[in-house]
Amino acid sequence: MTVDHPADLTIVTLVPLLLDTNGDAANARVLAQRARWAGLSARIVPVHSVADLPAVVDLVVIGSGTDTSLTAARDALSALADALRGWLGGGVPILAVGTGWELLSAGLDLADGSSLAGLGLVPGRAGLLPDRVADDLVVDAAGQRLSGFENHRRGYSGATASLGVVSYGTGNGDGTEGVRHGSFIGTHLHGPVLARNPHLADLLLDLACTARGLTPAGSTQTASVDGIAKAARNQVAVRLGLTAE
Template structure:
């Protein structure tokens, strides 16, 4: 376990060398920058083994990897199963994308009929879709319109609750997208998702800040970036013949 250095919020990114195929580990940088714009200090700690884990963890980000690395990533995550379980049960906001999410579930059913066991830390299981999905993905999620792109071979069933309903795209394969279980969020949304949808980042930051007795105070830079992100989302929505925000 690493020695802490003072910071208001500590953001852990798990296995960024294995799980960053679509740039999803950058979600940690989005959280850190938005925390700083909101008046809090923040640091990012890459974790590849238990020894890397800092004493204090306020938010956790897990990216997506390739199917050729599924077993290697699962085994690496297995060595971090106990800290992960503690973060999940302790209410630490955890965002997992793509295979990083799937590997926390009961397991993955692959297109060739084989399967890979997961860690069983979150409800549900990933199952093979008829073909790879590569397209825009638009999700209506608890008052938020979330946009990103999806690039995956599997859907998902058995989540405690979905992140939202699909307005465009495939998502879980049943009209829903993602998974929510307490402070855990799993999603197929790439982009990275928090860069394209900073309002979701702020919800995670708000939970983490409140747990530390801290308050977010967004500044003009935050508002400017939010405006740019909203304009980008609306441009995609119009192209897809969806209503804009």
């Protein structure tokens, strides 16, 4: 176990050497920077094995990987299954993107017709779509827009609740996108998703701060960045024939 240093929030990124194909491990950097703008101290701890785990974990980020590294990534996450189970049961906010999410499900189908067992920690499984999807993805998440890009061969079924309804794109393949399971969010959105949708980052931060009894402060820097992100989402929406926010 690593030696800890005091910080308001500790953000763990799991197996980033294997699960960062689309830069999704950078979601941890978004969380840390927004925490700092809110007057809190934050640190990011890359975790590749149990030995890397800090004593306190406030937020968890899992990125996406390639199919060629699926077995290695699954085995690395399996070694951390007890920690993941504890975080899920304890309400620690977890964001998992792409294959990082799929590997926590019951399993995922592969292009060669075989399947790979997942960790079975979140409801559902990832099944093959008719074709690979690589396009913009826009989602209505309880009245708030999420925007990014998707690049995946598998959809998702069996989630107890989705992240939102697809306005443009494919997502899970059934008109919904992602999964919500307690404090866990799984999504196909890349970008990284939290840089393009900082309101989702703030949702995760608020959950973590509430658990720790912390009160984030307002920030002009945050407001400025939020405006830039909103303008970028609107530019995509207009290009796709959707209304602006």
